[in-house]
Amino acid sequence: MPGATWRPIAVNFTNNGQAEVRGVVVHIMAGTLSGTDSWFRNSKARASSHFGTGKGGALYQWVDTSDRAWAQAAGNGSWLSVENEGVGGDRLTDDQLDANALVLAWAHERYGVPLQVATSPSGRGLGYHAMGGSAWGGHTSCPGSRIVAQLPEIVDRAEQLAGGTHHQEDNxxxxxxxxxxxxxxxxxxxxxxxxxxxxxxxxxxxxxxxxxxxxxxxxxxxxxxxxxxxxxxxxxxxxxxxxxxxxxxxxxxxxxxxxxxxxxxxxxxxxxxxx
Ligand SMILES: [Zn+2]
Structure with a gap:
């Protein structure tokens, strides 16, 4: 994705495994961006995500979006994933909101993902790990209710990104x-x-x-x-x-x-x- 720092990993993903893109799933790392970056390179992790953000606004991409990252079990083949630096109970920083909005706006452009909040695996848009329940690994506290409450703000910012240049083009x-x-x-x-x-x-x-x-x-x-x-x-x-x-x-x-x-x-x- 343009704007993301490409940090490819050699293990922990399924080549060509993305069957569709229903939306983007928000996660919390329960750790740091650098720690996650090294963990995803360890074959013992059996985990990865397409994107990751740092609290200061860094945006990494670990897995190509035509490949399946391993972030939310049964939801892997049909959703892109973003891991966010932080621990349970955190809110996303302003820069992280921007970085997530950039991913959502790009997924909207590239895959037609609607700019809306999703609340179940059958929906489309900006979702979150816990919405998948046990089929998605039962991660009921990922990314936490404070971040789930921020999802409308991410959608709002993605709308500004998607609409900003169109407005200028008219003029x-x-x-x-x-x-x-x-x-x-x-x-x-x-x-x-x-x-x-x-x-x-x-x-x-x-x-x-x-x-x-x-x-x-x-x-x-x-x-x-x-x-x-x-x-x-x-x-x-x-x-x-x-x-x-x-x-x-x-x-x-x-x-x-x-x-x-x-x-x-x-x-x-x-x-x-x-x-
Ligand atoms: Zn998660």
Whole structure:
């Protein structure tokens, strides 16, 4: 998934085993992202998930979504899974809500997953481990009632992600063209913290993390178009130079560092979460 850090594992999944994608299942790790990352590489674990988040906003992908991760027993073949750093009774952090929303919005785009909360294995949308009952391993406290109460907020944020660029496309052909060219698609996050009146927050996948920039709403269309065009340029450059000794990923990473510097020069309030 674009925007996730690809951390493939060699064991603990079923190759080509995803029969369908009814939705995304939210879990709690009862541990840390780094601990989970090493546990999933141990063949004794007999467990994995497609995605994992850290409290600071890191988003890992361990298993390709055409392969079946081992996260919720009988629900594995028809649902994607997200493990979240934390222990029982925790709430997801604001950054984790964003990361889960990114996965749901992508599953919506890619697999037509409806942007709604699911409450049983026969439903579709954003579900949670406990909803599967004993058939899903009887994990009645995963991810916990506090996180289940946050699922509507994740759906809300996924709707903003899914709708954000469409809204802009209606108004501006230049942005529409730029977005079609680039895989690095700017998304708007109207709810991002610290916004002043008249500003919007723009979030772009940048290397293994994200860049957030607060920009004046008046300028947003032009800047989003610029970011989209820049992304397309980076991709084309990386593909063109990929045969010259450096890998396409190395070139892309160097170009993205340049883009980050350009964003800094815009004088934007810019933060990059861990990861
Ligand atoms: Zn679980």
């Amino acid at each position: 501006d052909m230049q942005l529409d063209d730029a977005v079609k060219l680039g895989s690095w698609v700017p998304k708007t996050f109207p709810k991002q913290k610290g916004l002043q009146d008249g500003e919007i927050s723009v979030r772009t996948a940048l290397g293994s993390g994200y860049a957030y920039a607060h920009i004046a709403a008046d300028n947003s269309t032009a800047i989003l178009a610029q970011l989209g065009a820049q992304a397309a340029t980076i991709d084309k450059l990386a593909d063109a130079l990929g045969g010259g000794g450096l890998t396409a990923a190395e070139i892309r990473s160097a170009a993205e560092a340049g883009a980050q510097a350009a964003l800094d020069r815009l004088g934007s309030a810019l933060t990059t979460p861990e990861g």
